[in-house]
Amino acid sequence: MPVSAGAAIFDTKVLVTIASGGVAKADRAEAVVAAGGVISVQVLNELANVARPMRMSWTDTHVLLDLLRGLLTVPPFRHRDTRNRVAARRALRHFDF
Numbered sequence: 184m185p186v187s188a189g190a191a192i193f194d195t196k197v198l199v200t201i202a203s204g205g206v207a208k209a210d211r212a213e214a215v216v217a218a219g220g221v222i223s224v225q226v227l228n229e230l231a232n233v234a235r236p237m238r239m240s241w242t243d244t245h246v247l248l249d250l251l252r253g254l255l256t257v258p259p260f261r262h263r264d265t266r267n268r269v270a271a272r273r274a275l276r277h278f279d280f
Contacts, residue, residue: 191220193255195229198222202230202237202247222255 193216200212227248234244 190256191215191218193220193222193226195226195233198226198230198247198251199233199237202234202239216251216254220255222251222257224257227251227257 197212197216200208201216203209230251231244231248234247239247
């Protein structure tokens with residue numbers, strides 16, 4: 184999935200701002216994200232980890248992550264694919280390497 188050279192790249196802090204409930208900052212962050220851009224799998228994972236201490240339910244967390252995946256480009260995470268193939272071939276757990 185090609186990403187344009189001028190695409191905005193979002194980090195976890197912007198997404199936490201959306202989920203935090205602070206109205207003015209959250210509204211600005213939502214507007215920027217709604218315009219599109221790029222987000223990494225790592226940032227989505229970080230957001231999921233931060234959502235639990237923010238007292239977001241798993242259902243709400245999944246809804247937010249799905250919404251972000253729909254709005255933003257998520258480049259494929261090839262390292263995970265490679266790691267999965269190696270783990271399967273050598274009967275390793277992910278945390279073994």
